[in-house]
Amino acid sequence: MHPILGYPRRLAIYLFAWLTLSELLFYLITYHSGVGWLDAGIFFFPLSIFYGFVCLSAWYSCRGIPIEGTSFAGLIGPHLLAAILVSFFWVATAKAFARVLGHFERFRGAPERVANITQLLLIIGILLYLLAVALFYVILAQEESREAEQRAMHAGILARDAELRALKAQVNPHFLFNSLHSISALTSTDPKRAREMCIALADFLRSTLGLGEKELIPLEEELSLIHSFLAVEKIRFGARLQMEEQVDKDVLDCMVPPLILQPLVENAVSHGIANLTEGGWIRLHAGYDDQRSSVSIQVENSFDPEAPARRKSGVGLANVRRRIDTRYGNNASFSVEKNGERFHVGMLLPVEKKPVPA
Amino acid sequence: MSMPESKIRAVIVDDEELARQVVRELLSTHSEIEIVAECGNGFEAVKAVTELKPDLLFLDIQMPKLDGFEVLELIGTNMAIVFATAYDQHALRAFEVHAVDYLLKPFGADRFEQSLARAKQRIGGKLPEPSELKASTRAAGEYAERIVVRDGTRVHIIPVTKLDYAEAQDDYVALASEGKKHLKQQTISGVESSLDPARFLRIHRSYLVNLERVAKIEPYGKDTHLAILNDGTRLPVSRSGYGRLRAVLDQKG
Numbered sequence: 001m002h003p004i005l006g007y008p009r010r011l012a013i014y015l016f017a018w019l020t021l022s023e024l025l026f027y028l029i030t031y032h033s034g035v036g037w038l039d040a041g042i043f044f045f046p047l048s049i050f051y052g053f054v055c056l057s058a059w060y061s062c063r064g065i066p067i068e069g070t071s072f073a074g075l076i077g078p079h080l081l082a083a084i085l086v087s088f089f090w091v092a093t094a095k096a097f098a099r100v101l102g103h104f105e106r107f108r109g110a111p112e113r114v115a116n117i118t119q120l121l122l123i124i125g126i127l128l129y130l131l132a133v134a135l136f137y138v139i140l141a142q143e144e145s146r147e148a149e150q151r152a153m154h155a156g157i158l159a160r161d162a163e164l165r166a167l168k169a170q171v172n173p174h175f176l177f178n179s180l181h182s183i184s185a186l187t188s189t190d191p192k193r194a195r196e197m198c199i200a201l202a203d204f205l206r207s208t209l210g211l212g213e214k215e216l217i218p219l220e221e222e223l224s225l226i227h228s229f230l231a232v233e234k235i236r237f238g239a240r241l242q243m244e245e246q247v248d249k250d251v252l253d254c255m256v257p258p259l260i261l262q263p264l265v266e267n268a269v270s271h272g273i274a275n276l277t278e279g280g281w282i283r284l285h286a287g288y289d290d291q292r293s294s295v296s297i298q299v300e301n302s303f304d305p306e307a308p309a310r311r312k313s314g315v316g317l318a319n320v321r322r323r324i325d326t327r328y329g330n331n332a333s334f335s336v337e338k339n340g341e342r343f344h345v346g347m348l349l350p351v352e353k354k355p356v357p358a
Numbered sequence: 359m360s361m362p363e364s365k366i367r368a369v370i371v372d373d374e375e376l377a378r379q380v381v382r383e384l385l386s387t388h389s390e391i392e393i394v395a396e397c398g399n400g401f402e403a404v405k406a407v408t409e410l411k412p413d414l415l416f417l418d419i420q421m422p423k424l425d426g427f428e429v430l431e432l433i434g435t436n437m438a439i440v441f442a443t444a445y446d447q448h449a450l451r452a453f454e455v456h457a458v459d460y461l462l463k464p465f466g467a468d469r470f471e472q473s474l475a476r477a478k479q480r481i482g483g484k485l486p487e488p489s490e491l492k493a494s495t496r497a498a499g500e501y502a503e504r505i506v507v508r509d510g511t512r513v514h515i516i517p518v519t520k521l522d523y524a525e526a527q528d529d530y531v532a533l534a535s536e537g538k539k540h541l542k543q544q545t546i547s548g549v550e551s552s553l554d555p556a557r558f559l560r561i562h563r564s565y566l567v568n569l570e571r572v573a574k575i576e577p578y579g580k581d582t583h584l585a586i587l588n589d590g591t592r593l594p595v596s597r598s599g600y601g602r603l604r605a606v607l608d609q610k611g
Contacts, residue, residue: 177444178374181463185376188383236374274373275422277399306515308400308425308504 002059003139018052019045025124029117043110047097051090051125055132058082062136079133080126087125091118155326159215172266175232176201182236193235200231208259216255218354219286219295223247226265226284233269240279241269248287253354254295257323261297263316264345268301272343275307294332294348303343317345324349365392366481369410371403371429372418372442377463381416381442384470391474400424405511407433413481419443424506424513430455432508438477501554505533507540514540518557522571523593524549526564534591559606561585561599569606 004010023044030040061082065075098114101107179201186194207225234241268282280302289296321334328350337344368391372378378396385391395406400423407415415437419426426441441452442461452460458480459473505521507514522534526546532539550566560566571587575595578584583595595603
């Protein structure tokens with residue numbers, strides 16, 4: 001939407017400023033040629049308004065040529081060319097208008113007078129157009145900063161949201177209840193394993209504490225969180241749960257948003273493994289992509305395409321996707337793929353190394 | 359307390375071995391109860407219950423293959439049912455299928471004994487036995503994504519997207535899917551109410567059709583029409599069914 005044309009109030013202010021400025025200029029020009037200010041005003045009023053609207057078009061070229069990432073010549077060249085063309089067009093219009101007015105007694109000499117100041121008009125036209133260009137760049141910059149602000153705010157809200165949900169999800173009550181139930185089963189038959197499971201559960205709960213406050217954590221930390229989660233689930237599901245992990249050592253110190261992988265693994269367990277009578281596998285792969293510009297992380301699991309639908313499926317995934325989107329925008333990608341009996345989630349995150357402690 | 363003449367025969371259904379172990383252990387002090395089967399998924403449960411006809415069923419809800427409610431849909435509720443799950447959101451549905459009790463994991467011996475006492479009452483005939491499982495055990499606005507059918511001890515799962523039409527046949531409904539017909543002991547109205555009315559339409563007293571399968575409608579006789587499905591099947595359309603069909607098809611344009 002055009003930042004001025006789209007808003008009547010802004011358009012009024014713009015035209016008012018434009019009129020004041022241009023009328024002043026033209027008055028100065030004509031003062032020396034002995035034309036009365038009233039006549040000059042009458043002549044230039046429609047022309048100014050007209051030119052004011054013409055210059056509004058500079059918005060589109062400004063938007064097409066962003067200041068950042070464009071060379072000086074690339075920036076000045078097109079705008080100057082446009083300014084000259086637009087100004088020529090406008091001066092031609094002014095001349096035509098003068099000829100029309102020349103039919104009236106009062107403006108008999110108008111065409112000649114305008115012809116005398118053609119050069120001056122051209123220059124003023126160019127300058128005014130460039131002024132409009134400058135104005136639009138200011139508006140663009142302002143819009144951009146407001147957008148950035150909004151994005152930052154949105155990201156903040158989402159992060160807090162994610163934190164809350166993560167806390168809820170981590171201490172997923174059903175995960176907890178089922179685990180506690182398993183522990184209670186083990187207490188009589190296998191107290192040693194019951195204790196192991198208690199400790200694994202505690203490890204997991206402890207490692208999720210305070211994570212919400214952190215913006216990023218090393219991948220290594222996220223992986224150890226997953227390990228303690230799986231340690232619990234492994235006792236619950238026994239041989240039904242097979243985990244394969246293939247992680248490049250080089251990426252362990254890459255920073256990732258906390259709890260960005262754990263929900264994927266939890267999904268793989270509750271929607272994959274839990275629905276398979278004979279059990280299934282989860283594969284986690286992490287490493288650099290070919291250009292070493294991103295970290296590629298994949299979580300794959302087997303699942304039963306005919307399994308009864310479980311409620312809330314997909315919420316965890318949507319959450320992870322949203323968090324990645326807000327944090328990285330176009331610099332990251334996230335994909336979910338269902339292929340027969342294989343469920344695949346992949347993400348490419350920009351490389352951010354763990355800061356070396358001072 | 360009068361002892362039953364024969365032992366109470368129980369089946370435990372839970373996909374987690376440790377969860378089954380809890381029930382087994384809590385039952386071990388009850389010599390009057392005999393565990394006749396343990397099942398790790400819905401298919402096994404249907405098979406075991408059909409063959410063994412137990413008096414008492416301990417049933418988990420979220421399981422592979424079939425969930426607890428689908429199992430009940432196939433085997434009926436002519437036994438005492440005790441649900442055992444970590445999820446509390448199914449409690450209402452459990453009451454609708456007349457479960458004896460709803461145990462929330464983790465549960466201890468005291469709570470379990472209560473369930474058992476109630477189950478014995480039901481088995482002793484002191485509580486009314488429900489005759490048929492209601493089809494309305496679903497939250498409002500939620501429709502079935504699949505239909506489960508039992509053929510002896512075997513279970514077929516028909517995703518509703520693969521259901522072409524349903525035909526009433528006395529006490530049964532024949533569900534046509536991928537060229538086969540599966541018989542289910544249910545009324546056609548029961549099937550109709552479990553399906554999304556935007557996708558399935560009752561075109562005749564005896565026929566419910568998947569709208570996506572309808573290729574064209576032809577006049578047939580004085581007041582009736584025929585719906586021709588994509589695979590060439592011809593189904594009768596009653597007068598009122600034709601009105602409904604027209605309304606839906608016109609809406610879709």
